[in-house]
Amino acid sequence: MIIVTSANGIVGIQAAVAILRDGGTALDAVEAATRLVEANPDDHTVGYGGYPNLLGEVELDASIMDGRTLHAGAVGALKGYKHPISVARKVMEELPHVLLTAEGAARFAAEMGFEQENLLTEAAAEVYRQGLSGALPADKRDWLNDGIAGNLARLARITADPEHAAGTVNFIAQDSAGNIACAVSTSGWAWKYPGRLGDSPIIGAGNYADNRYGACACTGWGELALRCSTAHSVVLYQRLGFGLEQACRQAMRDLAAATDAPEHAIMNLVAINRDGRPIGMTTVPGRTFVWMTPEMTTPVEEPRLVVDLTAKE
Numbered sequence: 001m002i003i004v005t006s007a008n009g010i011v012g013i014q015a016a017v018a019i020l021r022d023g024g025t026a027l028d029a030v031e032a033a034t035r036l037v038e039a040n041p042d043d044h045t046v047g048y049g050g051y052p053n054l055l056g057e058v059e060l061d062a063s064i065m066d067g068r069t070l071h072a073g074a075v076g077a078l079k080g081y082k083h084p085i086s087v088a089r090k091v092m093e094e095l096p097h098v099l100l101t102a103e104g105a106a107r108f109a110a111e112m113g114f115e116q117e118n119l120l121t122e123a124a125a126e127v128y129r130q131g132l133s134g135a136l137p138a139d140k141r142d143w144l145n146d147g148i149a150g151n152l153a154r155l156a157r158i159t160a161d162p163e164h165a166a167g168t169v170n171f172i173a174q175d176s177a178g179n180i181a182c183a184v185s186t187s188g189w190a191w192k193y194p195g196r197l198g199d200s201p202i203i204g205a206g207n208y209a210d211n212r213y214g215a216c217a218c219t220g221w222g223e224l225a226l227r228c229s230t231a232h233s234v235v236l237y238q239r240l241g242f243g244l245e246q247a248c249r250q251a252m253r254d255l256a257a258a259t260d261a262p263e264h265a266i267m268n269l270v271a272i273n274r275d276g277r278p279i280g281m282t283t284v285p286g287r288t289f290v291w292m293t294p295e296m297t298t299p300v301e302e303p304r305l306v307v308d309l310t311a312k313e
């Protein structure tokens with residue numbers, strides 16, 4: 001039994017371990033832990049308090065996958081609901097679908113009895129205001145004064161701010177029955193174009209779990225993981241016989257072909273193999289990940305292994 005998470009998941013890991021310790025399922029553990037991160041107003045990359053899109057609206061993405069059945073549920077560009085991970089789980093359990101987006105996702109959340117609320121905190125709104133005007137050159141500030149509606153495509157290129165863009169939470173759990181589940185939740189790229197989905201709600205890109213081989217979840221530049229199906233690649237490389245570390249390194253190396261500037265590519269992943277061994281990997285030195293088993297009283301925070309995408313194969 002184990003739970004593995006990105007560094008910002010530390011606020012949820014004890015709750016997940018308690019569920020595993022009591023004989024609960026990996027699915028329940030990853031959902032409960034993710035909800036705690038989604039409710040944390042100080043995490044501006046997930047759930048309540050998340051940074052908004054270019055129009056100042058918080059749009060959330062999340063996905064959950066059951067490695068026992070390969071069933072999955074996901075929501076994208078969901079507005080007004082604090083716990084997209086629970087809505088995603090309902091998609092998996094109540095619908096013959098995997099992914100709902102925008103109005104359809106909100107409609108379904110309401111139908112399932114989730115409470116609608118305002119997710120934009122004053123702190124996030126203030127950073128948004130400063131982020132947009134601060135990122136624009138002086139001769140372009142009137143884009144904001146004139147109303148930004150007609151300028152979104154140009155703004156999306158200029159205001160993309162790596163300092164505020166990054167962040168998402170990943171949880172992978174393996175329970176006492178050996179079942180693996182994986183959950184990912186995010187407010188996505190800060191100041192994103194409205195309706196933009198990253199890798200987090202896309203099964204295979206930011207999230208994948210298969211009891212037979214392992215699981216992987218990503219944070220970082222979602223467009224890259226989307227282009228390379230990174231989470232699924234990690235699982236597939238294990239299926240093809242690669243060890244856990246080698247599978248992760250290969251999936252990361254695959255990203256180099258999908259960018260003209262590999263030195264700037266930001267990708268992080270956490271993964272386990274089918275025996276529950278954890279690993280964290282990144283393109284950015286200094287990043288950590290966290291894991292814990294039910295026998296432990298406190299989680300371990302470890303540096304992620306670093307992959308250099310500029311290195312020749």
Ligand code: ASP
Pocket residue numbers: 165166167168186187188189197198199200218219220221222223
């Ligand atoms: N992967 C997320 C996205 O692209 C953001 C992040 O993890 O930093 O939406």
